[in-house]
Amino acid sequence: MTVSSSMMPAALEQSSVFRESGPIRQSVIALRIVENLGHRAGKDAKGEVGDGVGILTQIPHAYFRKVCAELQLPSSFGVGMFFFPKDIRARRQAMKMFEVIAKKEGCTCVGWREVPVNPDSLSEKAMSSCPAIYQAFVTSDPQLEPGIEFDRKLYLIRRIFEPSNEETYVCSLSSRTIVYKGMFLVNQLRTFFTDLQQEDFTASIALVHSRFSTNTMPSWRRAHPYRYIMHNGEINTIKGNAGKMLSREENMASSILGDEIDKAYPVIASNGSDSAMLDNTLEFMMMSGSDLAKAVMQLIPEPWQNNDEMDQEKKDFYEYNAT
Numbered sequence: 001m002t003v004s005s006s007m008m009p010a011a012l013e014q015s016s017v018f019r020e021s022g023p024i025r026q027s028v029i030a031l032r033i034v035e036n037l038g039h040r041a042g043k044d045a046k047g048e049v050g051d052g053v054g055i056l057t058q059i060p061h062a063y064f065r066k067v068c069a070e071l072q073l074p075s076s077f078g079v080g081m082f083f084f085p086k087d088i089r090a091r092r093q094a095m096k097m098f099e100v101i102a103k104k105e106g107c108t109c110v111g112w113r114e115v116p117v118n119p120d121s122l123s124e125k126a127m128s129s130c131p132a133i134y135q136a137f138v139t140s141d142p143q144l145e146p147g148i149e150f151d152r153k154l155y156l157i158r159r160i161f162e163p164s165n166e167e168t169y170v171c172s173l174s175s176r177t178i179v180y181k182g183m184f185l186v187n188q189l190r191t192f193f194t195d196l197q198q199e200d201f202t203a204s205i206a207l208v209h210s211r212f213s214t215n216t217m218p219s220w221r222r223a224h225p226y227r228y229i230m231h232n233g234e235i236n237t238i239k240g241n242a243g244k245m246l247s248r249e250e251n252m253a254s255s256i257l258g259d260e261i262d263k264a265y266p267v268i269a270s271n272g273s274d275s276a277m278l279d280n281t282l283e284f285m286m287m288s289g290s291d292l293a294k295a296v297m298q299l300i301p302e303p304w305q306n307n308d309e310m311d312q313e314k315k316d317f318y319e320y321n322a323t
Helices: 016-021 026-035 061-067 088-104 124-128 148-164 188-192 238-251 258-264 274-287 292-299 312-321
Strands: 002-004 053-058 078-084 107-114 132-140 169-174 177-182 205-210
Touching (some): 088 132, 088 148, 107 148, 274 292
Antiparallel strands (some): 078 132
């Protein structure tokens, strides 16, 4: 479910919910939506652990500048949401590795924040698998343009970091969006992450999802949203799709990423779910310079071959990209 101020129907704009929250508190509306999606969410037999619930929002830069005042964050910065191992030594090693990689790529990890949570809101079983959750704050070279250019650099930093730290999962690393998620029941997302309860945690967009796992077991990292998508259903061609992407890496090229494209390989994380692999691919195409609509049409084509009502130009697009 996606919520944005530009999408709100007139009836909702007049509702008490919208007037109360205002157009920059779409996260509040989104949380209320996901809390009403219990019938769409999987859970264990005792009803104590959910398959996964999450929210993706616009980064509330002013909020983070307030709660991390000691870091003296500039107007533009990136935020990473990390699931670290509980072992302190392993966590410190992963943090140091990330800092080194960021510096090597021309950015600076200015500090870390342990994400404030309420463990009492989860069952003992859910907390037993809970990772150590931290946020990293990253600044860039002043010559790097804010927005998508900065996000491309953060993407490459994450892709370099991930293969060397498989016990660590990066939910998001961006200067524009952030993901809060986990193995929750639908009403536990808001109560577990205390950030989401704060009045000045503002965002103009929000995506929420409650998971019912199909071909992979539930886990904290497999909760949705991912970095670009959330997805219901099962992709029954995933092995073939992933294999074709791997085989293409030898010949891939991008005028945007240039010689740095190798840093993004492997494009697909083989230990992810089918939805995660789709998200990997969409993110790679976007960071390589593809238009969002075009990338989605290439990845999720309509049934075009026998559609006599589709115009020829659109059929030609699908036929060309089917290669």
